[in-house]
Every structure is written in C-alpha cells, then in structure tokens.
Amino acid sequence: MTAPTAERTTRRSGVPRKRRDDTRLALLFIFPATIGLVAFYFWPLVRGIWLSFTSWDLLSAAEFVGLQNYERMLVDPIFWNAVQVTLYYVVVNISVQTAAALLIALLMQRLAQSTMVRSLILAPYLVSNVVAALVFLWILDFQLGIGNQVLEWLGLGRVGFFTTEEWAIPTIALINVWRHMGYTALLIFAGLQAIPGNLYEAAKVDGASETRTFFGITLPLLRPILGLVLIISVIGSFQVFDTVSVTTDGGPVNASRVLQVYIYQNAFAQFDFGYAAALSVALLIILMIVTFFQYRITRAGQTDLN
Amino acid sequence: MTGPSRSAGRRRRGLAGVALATAAAAGLAGCGGGPASTPGSTAIDYWLWDSVQLPGYTKCANAFEAENPDIDVRITQYGWDDYWSKLTASFVAESGPDVFTNHVSKYPEFVQRGVLLPLESLEATASVDPAEFQPGLAEIWQGPDGSQYGMPKDFDTVGLFYDQATLDEAGLAQADLQDLTWNPDDGGTFEELLARLTVDANGIRGDEPGFDPDNVEVYGLASGGSGGYNGQTQWSWLVGSTGWTFNNQDTWGNEYNFDDPRFKDTMEWYFGLVDKGFLPPFGIVGANPNASQQVGAGTAALAADGSWMIRVYNGLEGVDMGITKVPAGPSGKPSSMYNGLGDSISAQSENPEDAARWVHFLGSDKCQVIIGKEGTVFPARPAGTEAAMETFEAQGIDPTAFTDLVENDNTLLFPVTDHGATITSIMQPVMDELYIGTEDVSVLDEINSKVNALFE
Numbered sequence: 001m002t003a004p005t006a007e008r009t010t011r012r013s014g015v016p017r018k019r020r021d022d023t024r025l026a027l028l029f030i031f032p033a034t035i036g037l038v039a040f041y042f043w044p045l046v047r048g049i050w051l052s053f054t055s056w057d058l059l060s061a062a063e064f065v066g067l068q069n070y071e072r073m074l075v076d077p078i079f080w081n082a083v084q085v086t087l088y089y090v091v092v093n094i095s096v097q098t099a100a101a102l103l104i105a106l107l108m109q110r111l112a113q114s115t116m117v118r119s120l121i122l123a124p125y126l127v128s129n130v131v132a133a134l135v136f137l138w139i140l141d142f143q144l145g146i147g148n149q150v151l152e153w154l155g156l157g158r159v160g161f162f163t164t165e166e167w168a169i170p171t172i173a174l175i176n177v178w179r180h181m182g183y184t185a186l187l188i189f190a191g192l193q194a195i196p197g198n199l200y201e202a203a204k205v206d207g208a209s210e211t212r213t214f215f216g217i218t219l220p221l222l223r224p225i226l227g228l229v230l231i232i233s234v235i236g237s238f239q240v241f242d243t244v245s246v247t248t249d250g251g252p253v254n255a256s257r258v259l260q261v262y263i264y265q266n267a268f269a270q271f272d273f274g275y276a277a278a279l280s281v282a283l284l285i286i287l288m289i290v291t292f293f294q295y296r297i298t299r300a301g302q303t304d305l306n
Numbered sequence: 307m308t309g310p311s312r313s314a315g316r317r318r319r320g321l322a323g324v325a326l327a328t329a330a331a332a333g334l335a336g337c338g339g340g341p342a343s344t345p346g347s348t349a350i351d352y353w354l355w356d357s358v359q360l361p362g363y364t365k366c367a368n369a370f371e372a373e374n375p376d377i378d379v380r381i382t383q384y385g386w387d388d389y390w391s392k393l394t395a396s397f398v399a400e401s402g403p404d405v406f407t408n409h410v411s412k413y414p415e416f417v418q419r420g421v422l423l424p425l426e427s428l429e430a431t432a433s434v435d436p437a438e439f440q441p442g443l444a445e446i447w448q449g450p451d452g453s454q455y456g457m458p459k460d461f462d463t464v465g466l467f468y469d470q471a472t473l474d475e476a477g478l479a480q481a482d483l484q485d486l487t488w489n490p491d492d493g494g495t496f497e498e499l500l501a502r503l504t505v506d507a508n509g510i511r512g513d514e515p516g517f518d519p520d521n522v523e524v525y526g527l528a529s530g531g532s533g534g535y536n537g538q539t540q541w542s543w544l545v546g547s548t549g550w551t552f553n554n555q556d557t558w559g560n561e562y563n564f565d566d567p568r569f570k571d572t573m574e575w576y577f578g579l580v581d582k583g584f585l586p587p588f589g590i591v592g593a594n595p596n597a598s599q600q601v602g603a604g605t606a607a608l609a610a611d612g613s614w615m616i617r618v619y620n621g622l623e624g625v626d627m628g629i630t631k632v633p634a635g636p637s638g639k640p641s642s643m644y645n646g647l648g649d650s651i652s653a654q655s656e657n658p659e660d661a662a663r664w665v666h667f668l669g670s671d672k673c674q675v676i677i678g679k680e681g682t683v684f685p686a687r688p689a690g691t692e693a694a695m696e697t698f699e700a701q702g703i704d705p706t707a708f709t710d711l712v713e714n715d716n717t718l719l720f721p722v723t724d725h726g727a728t729i730t731s732i733m734q735p736v737m738d739e740l741y742i743g744t745e746d747v748s749v750l751d752e753i754n755s756k757v758n759a760l761f762e
Binding site: 057058059060142143160162163164165248249251252253254265268269270271272 | 727731744
C-alpha cells in the first residue's frame with residue numbers, strides 16, 4: 001500500500017466538452033428510488049431520533065422527556081454488555097468471513113473456471129437468514145442434532161453450541177460466515193478480475209513466488225475493493241438480528257444479546273419505544289464512527305491502479 | 307391456561323408449530339369467515355392463541371350464530387408469540403379484534419393503557435357473578451378500580467406426568483407416588499423418588515452407590531427451563547407449598563417476594579438438582595426446553611406440567627401416561643399455581659354491545675360445556691369443568707390430581723401486577739444464571755429491589 005497521496009488522479013478528460021444538461025432526466029430516473037428512500041429511510045430516521053427523546057408505549061401519546069433515555073442508557077449494564085457482545089460478534093464474523101471469502105475468490109480466479117462451480121459458491125447466500133438459522137439450530141442441537149452426533153462419533157463429545165455462554169456468539173457468527181462468504185467472495189472476485197494480467201506476467205518473469213505475488217500485487221491492488229467490501233459487511237454485521245432471534249433470542253443469560261436484539265426486546269416486548277429509539281441512535285453513532293475510520297484507513301475511495 | 311412458560315416450548319417445536327398453525331389457518335379459511343357472512347350482519351372478530359382449542363371455539367361460535375343470526379363471529383388464531391405483538395400492533399393501527407383471549411400476565415398493562423372495556427359498562431355483561439365460576443377466577447380479572455376486565459374462560463393447575471413403564475422399571479408402583487412430601491432441606495420423599503427414577507449411563511440409579519451424576523441417561527425430573535418470573539410449571543408448585551406468595555396481596559400487589567428465604571431456599575434446592583444429576587443441565591436442554599418431549603423421548607421420568615398439557619402427554623407415542631399430584635410441602639399441603647384465561651373486549655370495538663353478547667355467551671354454561679366436551683382444558687364454570695372431567699374419564703384419564711387442588715384450595719395465584727413485561731426482562735436472565743449455576747441465590751435480594759423499584 002504505497003500510493004503517494006499527492007497523486008490524486010481522477011480521470012478527467014483534457015478538454016471540457018460541451019455537454020447537454022442531463023439534470024432533469026437524471027432527476028426523473030432517481031425519483032422512484034427517492035420516494036422509497038425518503039418514506040422508508042429518511043422519515044423513520046428523523047422520527048426515530050425524535051422518539052429517542054420521548055417516552056412512548058405505542059398506545060398512549062408520546063411524552064417528551066429530554067435526555068432521560070440517554071442518561072438511562074449510559075448506566076445500563078445490559079446496553080454496555082450488548083455493545084461488547086456485538087463487537088465480539090463483528091470481529092469473529094468479519095475476520096473469518098473476509099479471510100474465507102478472499103481464499104474462495106482466489107480459488108475462483110485460479111482454479112474454478114466453470115460457471116457452474118462459481119454459481120454454486122453463491123448458493124448459501126440464496127438461503128434466507130431465518131431458514132439458515134433454523135437449519136443450523138437443528139443440526140447443532142445438543143441432543144438431536146446431527147452435528148453433535150458426528151462430534152460424538154469422532155470422540156470429541158457433544159457441544160452446547162446455542163446453550164453455553166462461550167459458544168453462542170462464535171456459533172452464530174460462523175453460521176453467518178457460511179451464509180455470506182460466497183457473496184463476499186463474488187465481490188472480491190470482481191475486484192480480482194480488474195487487476196491487469198500483465199502485472200502477474202511481469203512478476204512471473206521476475207521470478208516472484210506465489211506468496212510474494214499475492215502480497216506484492218494482489219493485495220495492494222485489491223485494497224479499494226476490500227475496503228468497500230469491509231465497509232458493507234461490517235455495517236451488515238453490526239445489524240445482526242434474525243440469526244440470534246431464531247436461535248438463542250439473546251441467551252444464555254445475556255451472552256448473545258446483541259444491540260439489535262436488545263433494541264427489539266425493549267420496543268416490542270416491553271413497549272418502551274423511547275428507550276429502544278435511543279439505543280438505535282447509539283447504534284447509528286457507532287456505525288458512523290466505525291465507517292468513518294474504515295474509510296480513512298482503507299482509503300477505499302482511491303485506487304493504486306493508475 | 308397456557309402461561310408464558312408454555313410459550314417457551316415454541317422454539318424447539320418450531321417447524322411442527324408452523325405446520326400446525328398453517329393447517330389451522332387453512333382450515334379456518336376453509337370453513338369460517340369471508341364471503342359466508344350473512345349480509346346485514348355485524349362481524350365480531352375474536353382472537354385466540356391455542357390451536358388445540360380452535361375446534362371447540364369454532365363450535366361455540368356456530369352455536370352462538372344460530373341463536374344470534376345478526377352477528378357473525380370471525381375467529382383468528384395466532385401462535386403465542388405472534389399473538390401479543392400482533393395484538394399490540396393492531397391496537398395502534400385501530401384494526402384489532404373486538405374480543406380476544408387474554409392472559410393475566412398481560413392484561414394489567416392493557417388496563418393501564420385503557421384499551422379494554424369494563425364488562426359492566428355493557429348491557430349483556432353488566433352483571434358478572436363471580437359465584438358462577440370456580441372460586442377466585444372472576445376476581446383475577448378485576449382491575450384495581452374494581453371493574454371486570456375479563457370473562458373467566460377456563461382454569462389450570464399443575465400436576466406430575468409420568469410414563470407407567472419407567473415406573474415399572476424402577477420397581478415402583480403407583481402407590482409410591484401418592485402423598486409425596488417435599489421440603490427445601492432434604493427434598494423429602496419427592497427427592498427420594500427423583501433419585502430412584504434417575505438412571506446413569508451404566509444403568510445405576512440415583513439412589514444406588516456408584517451413581518455418576520455427570521453422565522445421566524434418564525433424568526428424574528424433566529426440565530421446563532428456569533421458569534422466568536413465575537415458574538408456572540417449573541418451581542411455583544414447590545415454592546407455593548412453603549406458604550410463600552408472589553406479592554403482598556392476592557392481585558394488583560406492588561411488592562414481589564423474591565428475596566424471601568423460602569423462595570431462595572426453594573430455588574437453591576430446585577437448581578441444585580442439576581448437580582445431583584436429577585434435572586437436565588441448561589447446557590443440554592437450552593433456554594426453552596419442552597418437558598413433554600423429554601418424557602416422550604424417555605430422557606426424563608417425571609414432568610411437572612400444566613393441566614392444558616393432558617392431551618399432549620396422553621398422545622405421546624409409546625407412553626402409557628400417568629398423572630399424580632404435586633408433593634405436599636413444609637406447609638403440610640401441596641400447592642399449585644392456579645390461573646385462568648379470560649375474554650376481554652377491546653375499547654376500539656365498533657360494536658361493543660354485540661361484542662358483549664358474544665363474551666356473555668363465551669362465559670355461559672352452553673359454550674363452556676361445549677369446550678369441556680372437547681377435553682382440552684377445564685372450563686371456568688362448574689358445569690363446564692364437569693363436562694371436561696367426564697370427557698377425560700371416558701378416555702381413561704384421571705384428572706383429579708388437577709381438580710382436587712382447586713377443591714381443597716391448595717393454590718397459588720399467578721401474579722397479577724403491572725409491569726409484567728419488564729419484570730420478565732429482569733428475572734429471566736437471572737433465573738437462567740441460577741439454572742446454569744453461574745450465579746448464587748443471594749443475587750435475588752438485589753434483583754427483588756430492582757423489581758419492586760418499578761412500582762415506586
């Protein structure tokens with residue numbers, strides 16, 4: 001990663017051409033999408049932030065309470081536990097997922113040329129989250145699960161994947177790795193395709209080893225794509241909900257009570273929508289900070305290809 | 307009848323449950339609502355959560371419509387979990403049912419939010435006479451203002467289910483299960499029974515030398531989870547027999563007694579069964595175990611469960627079901643949680659007077675005898691209870707282990723207080739910790755103050 005920052009080469013055509021003003025047409029094209037964006041994202045966002053300053057139980061009118069929800073949040077041990085649990089999940093999920101996806105992408109590029117094999121890799125992604133979680137819930141069931149049967153045959157003994165505090169988060173994180181790695185691999189694979197072949201030829205001529213080529217050419221040139229993939233998958237990872245809701249519902253005790261589950265339980269089990277909204281704002285802030293740093297560190301907006 | 311604890315079984319039953327619900331929904335669409343309604347009639351929407359009871363209430367609705375051709379009752383059934391979120395969402399959207407099956411753990415919050423109509427404000431239900439129902443059932447539906455917010459439907463108590471074959475293998479007879487005693491110090495004859503029924507992987511029983519509590523094949527007592535804040539089928543029948551009660555008063559108390567030494571001792575004994583090898587550990591059964599499945603699979607010998615489960619246990623394949631009464635405790639008497647469902651009328655109903663006519667019918671001998679004959683639950687009116695008893699007896703089931711408790715007043719009321727949902731969120735993780743063994747019962751002092759602080 002040695003791109004001099006001064007060399008900001010955005011592709012600009014030398015002579016400014018006189019172009020037709022497309023603004024109206026562009027606005028027309030983005031109009032349908034904007035309706036959805038405003039109605040289902042911006043408006044709920046604004047309303048959610050407003051709700052976080054209120055006490056509201058759905059049935060009676062919302063009452064303005066100022067910063068009370070935030071004060072309560074800062075001293076709520078379950079909130080801080082949820083932040084830790086979520087971070088733990090994200091770290092396990094993203095590190096394994098990205099490593100596995102990178103490996104799969106390289107294999108796809110170098111070995112698996114057949115479209116059939118390449119599309120099979122995407123298959124887990126086509127399974128819905130809830131179905132994937134349910135299937136693994138059965139496979140990994142302590143008593144009946146085939147996964148545990150196999151472990152017993154192997155002499156390793158049964159593992160309480162969803163019923164012990166130490167296994168709950170790693171198990172859930174790995175289920176989601178299984179589901180998402182194919183998709184992530186596909187994104188990285190697209191990035192790999194964009195690296196010019198002549199660089200590899202040059203490396204070969206120079207007698208560089210496979211490892212050297214990977215760290216000297218592939219990885220640096222893949223950086224913008226990897227950065228983008230990381231930003232997208234980290235945001236998705238922070239929002240983990242369905243897998244937890246289906247398998248452990250936050251338990252055992254609080255071991256897998258991730259932020260989204262805690263938000264949901266406050267809102268829809270206890271009807272404390274004000275507090276749930278405040279928790280959601282906290283998640284928003286965490287995501288903004290994480291994304292900002294990721295963007296800066298990976299310099300995802302720039303490429304070294306020029 | 308079903309408590310929150312019953313819903314706990316749902317996750318493990320996931321797929322079967324979905325299939326059942328779908329089948330029920332399909333059946334409903336087939337026979338019930340929609341275009342079949344008579345023109346000019348008023349539609350009354352009625353919701354319930356128990357699919358097993360759907361056929362009975364469909365019969366009730368048909369009988370009611372025959373008497374009242376101007377009303378068309380449309381029944382909808384949702385599983386326990388969806389039921390409450392859908393109900394709340396429908397209140398917000400003002401598209402909820404006119405009448406719905408209500409639970410005592412939920413209705414206080416509805417009363418506080420003013421979404422229920424007091425029954426006495428409507429003509430058909432103006433006078434609900436508590437004496438017409440089994441004792442205490444009408445009272446649990448009376449709000450702090452004295453208004454009646456639910457028409458008693460049915461009641462439930464807890465008993466011990468077992469498979470006759472496991473008893474034979476242990477060399478025990480039915481007589482050994484009569485007049486059991488229990489106390490939190492040495493567990494009494496009940497603990498001796500559990501020890502006898504527990505078998506480890508080497509075939510050694512829990513009361514024999516060389517028993518290995520870490521390698522158990524058949525547990526003496528099936529697990530229903532940690533029980534949350536009410537322990538309906540898990541520990542309420544134990545702690546109730548010490549004379550302990552949940553609150554400072556029968557209904558609408560504003561203090562919980564989770565810091566009482568009797569409660570703490572009982573929890574210590576109950577969750578201590580895990581170390582003794584008589585109760586499956588949390589790590590094996592998870593947070594939402596289903597006791598009937600453990601008896602059905604032969605991994606547990608005895609299960610404490612609610613009267614609403616009679617049909618389920620009786621239907622277990624290869625199980626010759628037996629029922630016995632819960633043990634008598636330090637108070638000298640047995641005890642069971644006593645709870646009942648009710649039918650409530652939504653304040654948003656457009657036809658509250660017609661809704662009240664339906665509720666009146668639901669609470670009448672006519673409907674409750676129909677429900678009783680189905681043999682699913684014990685209806686709240688004595689005539690309905692009688693009909694249920696007859697149905698059970700005709701099937702060769704002796705339900706007196708459940709009904710005696712009510713007749714002899716050996717009951718502990720389900721806690722009826724405000725803040726049910728928040729109390730659950732406080733108590734559930736702590737009770738799970740006690741079950742897992744990562745926390746000691748002394749934590750209950752702090753937790754109890756946290757719960758009681760909600761009422762300040």
